[in-house]
Amino acid sequence: MEFLNDLKDQASTAYELLAAGWGVQLLWGIAWTLAVTVVSMLIGATLGSLVAAAKLSHRGGLRFIGESYTTVFRGEPELLIIYLFYYGGTQVLTGVARSTGSIGSTDILNMPSFLGGVLAVGIISGAYQAEVFRGSFLAIHRGELEAARAYGMSAWLRFRLVIMPQVLRLAVPGLGNVWQLTIKDSALISVTGVAELMLTANKAARSTHHSLLFYTLAGILYLVMTSISTPIFDRAERYTSRSFTRPK
Amino acid sequence: MSANVAAAAKAAPSSDETPAISVKDLRKCFGDHEVLKGISLEAHKGDVISILGSSGSGKSTMLRCINLLETPDSGEVRVDGELIKMKRGRDGHQMPADIRQVERIRANLAMVFQSFNLWSHMTVLENLVAAPTHVLKRPRAECLEQAEALLKRVGIWERRNYYPPHMSGGQQQRAAIARALAMNPKVMLFDEPTSALDPELVGEVLRVMRSLAEEGRTMLVVTHEMGFARDVSSKVMLLHKGEVDSVGEPKEMFARPPTPQFKQFIANFNK
DSSP states (O other): OHHHHHHHHHHHHHHHHIIIIIHHHHHHHHHHHHHHHHHHHHHHHHHHHHHHHHHHOSOHHHHHHHHHHHHHHHHSOHHHHHHHHHHHHHHHHHHHHHHHTSSOTTOOOOOOHHHHHHHHHHHHHHHHHHHHHHHHHHHSOHHHHHHHHHTTOOHHHIIIIIIHHHHHHHHHHHHHHHHHHHHHHHGGGGGGTOOOHHHHHHHHHHHHSOHHHHHHHHHHHHHHHHHHHHHHHHHHHHHHTTTTSOOO | OHHHHHHHHHHSSOTTSOOSEEEEEEEEEETTEEEEEEEEEEEOTTOEEEEEOOTTSSHHHHHHHHTTSSOOSEEEEEETTEEOOEEEOTTSOEEESOHHHHHHHHTTEEEEOTTOOOOTTSOHHHHHHHHHHHTSOOOHHHHHHHHHHHHHHTTOGGGTTSOGGGSOHHHHHHHHHHHHHTTOOSEEEEESTTTTSOHHHHHHHHHHHHHHHHTTOEEEEEOOOHHHHHHTOSEEEEEETTEEEEEEOHHHHHHSOSSHHHHHHHHHHHO
16 A cells, blocks of 8 residues: 555656656657757768778778778777767867967867767768668679669669669668667767757756656657657568569 | 681671671680680671570670670670770770770660569569660650550560569560660670570560561570570571580571581480
8 A cells, every 4th residue: 555655656756847847858858869860870871871882892992991980880889989079079179279279279169069979879870871781782683783784874873773772672671770779879979968868867867866767767768769660660661672572 | 617607607698788796706714714715796687696505605605795794805896887995904804995885885785684684673664764764865755655565565564563573484574575675776685585484484485586586676695495596596606615616597507407516406405
């Protein structure tokens, strides 16, 4: 009985805290988390396709650059990369700004936290996306590429008409995984001060001393975001591979 | 070998006409293995040349050297009299000097592959209009109209909105032939077009190819179909270990095999 009453108390406290403004804060946190993830995914898609192309190149130098990229950014802890970009970026920006005289010799030019964060997470996401794109390219039936050459298509036409649509189709399941990884990585950029979900939950937990409540709540919200994306990617996969499934 | 080539040259139509395809002394190695040891071939407008040979004889490689899907190590290829320009790469290997020229010539040499190689993410109709609209830059409406007509001709118009993986091999190969025709090519190259098909599907593809031969299309056909070689083609060529063993009129060749190789080759198939 006492336990039930206790639970009731807990629930009403939670309600009061959320109604008092933390609820809205958490919603903003979700919005920022999604923004960070989407922008990072786009940065990652751009870098990932370039790196995949480099890794597939017949030029040894390009292959080496591509291999190094994926080895380094998949092999280092994400947090280290974020610190490197944020604090390292601040140091470089400050150095440049001081030497050009645009700020005083004791001033500091901070790396914008959103920019530093999405660059770092995007670069990490790009390393994983590069592997997805590379695998997808290798899964294209060689004969179809040969047919594109035999029909006089230029390299650009082959890419646009045959390679890109098929890489996208084959990449959808893999990109779903990277999307989940990237959502989780976005929590790490709370260290740069972007008020995404993790930082908001942290702030709420510390200022209200209800750590259990807020971290559990944030955990549930992350789970909702990652699990909603699964059926969306499934749908995308069904659509893009419609030419391989039986017609209805 | 040379006696037969000379005989064939005499039998060929008047030489003042520029050959649609002229191949001279084509050589190609894969590593240490010399696949083509100096092949020459001439195809005039309206010729249907069946290229026979056991596997490893170099017949597919020869065909693929004509549209530069394989780069020959030496020798020359002319299409409609135009020499495909080659240069030496840094590693000493020959390579096309002008990729634009190669692309332009390829568009005139539509190829039909053993494994169809239709673009699997496009419907049949999209397969037929992709290269004509983007490579030849013809108006899309006109290409669509022609594509539908071609699909009717090869008998798969009802499947125009299907994706290739949803069709039988015979239907896919007929779609692939229609894709080739949609380029209005000067020469059609067939690389074992029936070898990947179930026996009961071979007939439908051969019927289409026969009708193309009858309307006077210039065709180079690498094939194992002895019936097609004997009854449809205007010239038969047997490759053996990377060399031209014999070449000539099919009726003549099948009635009186000019070489022991050719005799043995058709004997194997008649068994």
